[in-house]
Amino acid sequence: MLMLLQWRSLSSKELIANRKPPLLELSKWIHVSIFQDKYLQKVHFSQHGIPLPDFMQIDDLEGAKRAGDLFGYPLMLKSKRLAYDGRGNAVAKSDEELSSAVNALGGLDRGLYVEKWTPFVKELAVIVARGKDNSILCYPVVETIHKENICHVVKAPADIPWKIRKLATDVAHKAVSSLEGAGVFAVELFLTKDGQILLNEVAPRPHNSGHHTIESCYTSQFEQHLRAVLGLPLGDPSMKTPAAIMYNLLGEDEGEPGFHLAHQLIGRALNIQGASVHWYDKPEMRKQRKMGHITIAGPSMGIVEAQLKSMLKEEGSESQTAVTPRVGIIMGSDSDLPIMKDAARILTVFGVPHEVRIVSAHRTPEMMFSYALSAQDQGIQIIIAGAGGAAHLPGMVASLTPLPVIGVPVRASALDGMDSLLSIVQMPRGVPVATVAINNATNAGLLAVRMLGVGDTDLLARMSQYQEDTRDDVLKKAEKLQTDGWETYLNP
Ligand SMILES: Nc1cncn1[C@@H]1O[C@H](COP(=O)(O)O)[C@@H](O)[C@H]1O
Secondary structure, eight states: OHHHHTOSSSOHHHHHHHSSOOGGGHHHHHHHHHHHOHHHHHHHHHHTTOOOOOEEEESSHHHHHHHHHHHOSSEEEEESSSOOTTTTEEEESSGGGHHHHHHHTTOGGGOEEEEEOOOEEEEEEEEEEEOTTOOEEEOOOEEEEEETTEEEEEEESOSSOHHHHHHHHHHHHHHHHTSOSOEEEEEEEEEETTSOEEEEEEESSOOGGGTTHHHHBSSOHHHHHHHHHTTOOOOOOSBSSSEEEEEEEEOSSSHHHHHHHHHHHHHHHTTSTTEEEEEOOOSOOOTTOEEEEEEEEESOHHHHHHHHHHHHSOTTOGGGGOOOOSEEEEESOGGGHHHHHHHHHHHHHTTOOEEEEEOOTTTSHHHHHHHHHHTTTTTOOEEEEEEESSOOHHHHHHHHOSSOEEEEEEOOSSGGGHHHHHHHHOOOTTOOOEEOOTTOHHHHHHHHHHHHHTTOHHHHHHHHHHHHHHHHHHHHHHHHHHHHOHHHHHOO
16 A cells, blocks of 8 residues: 555556556556566666676576576575565575475466575665655665564664765665655665675565664654655654664464563563554464564664663563663773772762773783773763873773773873873874873763763753852852951861
C-alpha cells in the first residue's frame, strides 16, 4: 500500500481499481515492478552505474553451474519475488548443492537469479526521502545487525569512518535519484573489507532501519513519507540525539510463552533511561516474528550500548543500574590524586557520572593506548588527564582519540610545575589539548561540565547557577570587607 502511495501520477485508488496502468504510465509501472522483482531492480541499478554485487539470471541448472564457474562458491541463489527477511535466499557451496538450493527456493519456475557472494564487514542502510519536486534528503547512515537473516539491531549513526559514511550516502542518493516517485526509500548497502559500498536492495517505503528516527531525528521517516507524498517541504533528517539503537522485539517463542518473554523485556526497557517501547499489537506471537521494537536514544553510542546491555540482562542483574561514565579522569600516578580529586568533586557536584583511573604514559604505555582507543566506545565523552614532570599523558591520549582532552599540569617535586605545564600546553598543530592552570583540576572539571552542557540544557542551567553562586560569594565578601574594614576582616 505504501508503495502505491508513492506513485507520482497515479492515485492509489486508480491503481487498485485498474490493477493495470494506463498505457501512458507504462514506464512508471515498470518502475513499480522493480520493487516486486529484485532481479529487475538489480538490472535497473546496474544500468544506472550503481555499484552492486555481480548477478545473473538463471533459467536452468546448467545456467546455475555456469554462474558458479564464473562467480565461484559459495554462491547466493535468490528468488526474484517475495524475498524478505532471509526468505527467498539459498546458499550453494558447490556445484552439487545447486539443485537442492534451487529446490529450497521452490524450483526454477519461481524465477531465480544468482549473486556473487559478498564478504561484507558491515551491513549499512540509508533512508532517503524524495519529494514531489524531486528534492532528495538522506538520513544518517546506520548499521543493521542481523540474526538469522532478520534485522535484530540498528545502530544510528553507523560506527564507520566519515569517508565511508559519505560514500554510502552518495551511493544511496544516486540510487534514489535514478528512480521516480515521492516518499521515503530504504537503501540497503554492504560495506566490504576494502572499503567499497555495494547496493543490496532498495525498499520503497518507511523501513525497519529507519524506526529509530521516531525518537532520534528531527523528522521521523513516517512524517517524512507523508510530507513527501503530499508535496510538502521535506523535514530535517538529521539526528537530534548523538546516538540511538533500535532493538527489534522478535518473537522468542510461540503463543503465550512468547508474549510473556516479550513483556518481561518491555518491563526492563521501561526502566532504561532514553528507551521508548513500540508494541505493534499483532494478535499472534510467532518465533522470529517482528512484534515491536525498542529505541534507546542517548548522548553517545557507548552509553546507549551500555543501556541496551543492561536491558537485555535478566531481572535483578547488578549491572542493570550501573551508570556509564561520561567523563574519564586519568592521571600518571596516585601522587596526582590529591590534585586530580578536585575534578572528580566538581563532576560529583554537577551529577556527571565519571571514572577515576591511574594510567601512566611512561610506566603503563599499553594501558594508556587501550584506554584512549576504547574510551569512545565505552561511552566516555571527555577525558581529563593530569600528570606531572614530563607530562605526556594528555597529549598522547589526545592523539589516540577523537574525544576532547583537558590537560591538568600537576606540580611535581621539581621546577614548580613549569615542566608539566609546558609538556602539556605545547602540543603540535593538529592535536589539541585544552590545558588548565597548574594544579587547577577544579577548572578541568568545570570545563568538562561546560562542554557537556552544549548538548545538555540542564547541565548548562546548573553551570549558570554555579556562576551566579560564585558571584554572590564574592559580593558577600566584598560587602563584609567594606562594612568591617580590612583589619577586622583578617582578624575577626
Ligand atoms: N609523567 C609521568 C609519567 N608517569 C607518571 N608521571 C608523573 O610523574 C609524577 C611523579 O610520579 P610518582 O609520584 O609516581 O613518582 C606524577 O605527577 C606523574 O603524573
